[in-house]
Each structure stands twice: as structure tokens, then as C-alpha cells.
Amino acid sequence: MLFDDTYYTIKYPAEGTFKDKGSKFLAYAFPITHEEQVKPLIIKLKSEHGKARHFCWALRLSPDKSIFRINDDGEPSGTAGRPILNTLLSNELTNIVVVVVRYFGGTLLGVPGLINAYKSATIEALKNSCKTEKTINDCYKITFDYLSMNEVMKTIKDEDLTVHSQFFDSTCSLNIEVRKSMLIKVLKRLEDIDTLKAEYIRTV
Structure with missing residues (x-):
């Protein structure tokens, strides 16, 4: 075969949790095939988590992994969507969105703390996911x-x-x-x- 014609995604939705200094980060990973699928998922999560402060997310789409989007939803720029996306990159996953719901615990985590929290929550969700290879x-x-x-x-x-x-x-x-x-x-x-x-x- 002259080129790689396979890619990895997840079979089913998965969840992961990370806590730091009273803040709780709930990561939700979903398999998707179109960007339009993201908005209804976030609306649903907002209805389920009415008291949460932030709903940050990143997606990666297409078999060649060329499409991506990030959203920090009010967190300092580069502290939420980017670490979520980087975790998807390092796991070589596509056709996936991860939304991390944050409940603020009263103590500021700072930039390094936020980056670590969003990354760690995403890692936990991916650990609990069922990865699958597709052609x-x-x-x-x-x-x-x-x-x-x-x-x-x-x-x-x-x-x-x-x-x-x-x-x-x-x-x-x-x-x-x-x-x-x-x-x-x-x-x-x-x-x-x-x-x-x-x-x-x-x-x-």
C-alpha cells in the first residue's frame, strides 16, 4: 500500500473527571462526522450542568485530520481548547469532539493549572473511550x-x-x-x- 488509508476515532461517547483546588472538570468525548453536531451537544450539556462556569471544547474532523476547532469559552486564551486539541493530536484521533465542563471551586488555578486541568480531564475521558480503527x-x-x-x-x-x-x-x-x-x-x-x-x- 502506498499510503495510509486508516484513521482512529472513538466508537461511543465517554466521560472523564479531574479535580483541582475545588474546581471540577468533567470531560465528555463524542464521536462526530460533521461540525454541525457540536452545537446540540453543548446545548444539552448546558441544560444538564446549569451551574457550571465554562464549556470549553475542541474538535478534529475528516480522515486526514485536517479540520480542527477550539473554544476557550471565557477561560484565558490558550488554556482550555488548545490543551484539549493537543490531547486529541497526541492520541491521533479524528472525527471527535471533547467538551470539558468546568465548575469553579473559588480558587484561581493560573495558566499552567488550567492547561493541566483541561488536558488531564480530556486524558481521563479518552482512557474510558473505546477507540476504533476505520478505513x-x-x-x-x-x-x-x-x-x-x-x-x-x-x-x-x-x-x-x-x-x-x-x-x-x-x-x-x-x-x-x-x-x-x-x-x-x-x-x-x-x-x-x-x-x-x-x-x-x-x-x-
Whole structure:
């Protein structure tokens, strides 16, 4: 294989807790695939923790880990979102958001104390999470004449491809998912089938 076509995320939500000088830091890790999923999660946590002072978070998205966001939610700049994100980086995780809910204990922790607290709470949540390895896959829409059906279905079975949707008529279409490292081989085989056309949709 010429490149790495796998990435790590978490299977299920997980939680972790860290305490320092009366302040309590509750970390919540969630698997996500879109940035739009974050706001409802934070709204839910705010409804559950009405007396908490801060809801700081960091996310990392996409199989190539290229998208990230951080939010210090009122904490001194760089003391909350960045340490959360750095913990995700060091654990090589993506498609994940960690929200740390802080209950203020009355004693200021200072910049080093805050950085340590947000990092430590995140570490605890990740320790309690179930990490999983996923492959990077490309989704394609393939269209073909009904007469080519047997050949198409044999290829799908041989190459163990995932079919997301299908439409059968005189002209048929399938939405399929192909592992990135298998792409050249699979597309070559499909495009050798008479009448078949393959159209790229997205990478997942």
C-alpha cells in the first residue's frame, strides 16, 4: 500500500473527571462526522450542568485530520481548547469532539493549572473511550444497463463492496463505498463492464 488509508476515532461517547483546588472538570468525548453536531451537544450539556462556569471544547474532523476547532469559552486564551486539541493530536484521533465542563471551586488555578486541568480531564475521558480503527473510503454512484447486472453484482461480491442504495430498472444505479487503497483496482474492473459509468460522490 502506498499510503495510509486508516484513521482512529472513538466508537461511543465517554466521560472523564479531574479535580483541582475545588474546581471540577468533567470531560465528555463524542464521536462526530460533521461540525454541525457540536452545537446540540453543548446545548444539552448546558441544560444538564446549569451551574457550571465554562464549556470549553475542541474538535478534529475528516480522515486526514485536517479540520480542527477550539473554544476557550471565557477561560484565558490558550488554556482550555488548545490543551484539549493537543490531547486529541497526541492520541491521533479524528472525527471527535471533547467538551470539558468546568465548575469553579473559588480558587484561581493560573495558566499552567488550567492547561493541566483541561488536558488531564480530556486524558481521563479518552482512557474510558473505546477507540476504533476505520478505513478511508470513497463513495461512487455507478449506472449501468440491466443486462450488465450479473457482472456488476459479481464484482461487488468479489471485492466485498458496501452498497448504500440501489435502483433497478432498464438503467440501474448503485451507490457504493470503496476502500481508498482498493480504488484503482475496483474502478478498473467496474469500468471494463460495458455501459457502466462511475461518478465520484465524496470521501468518508
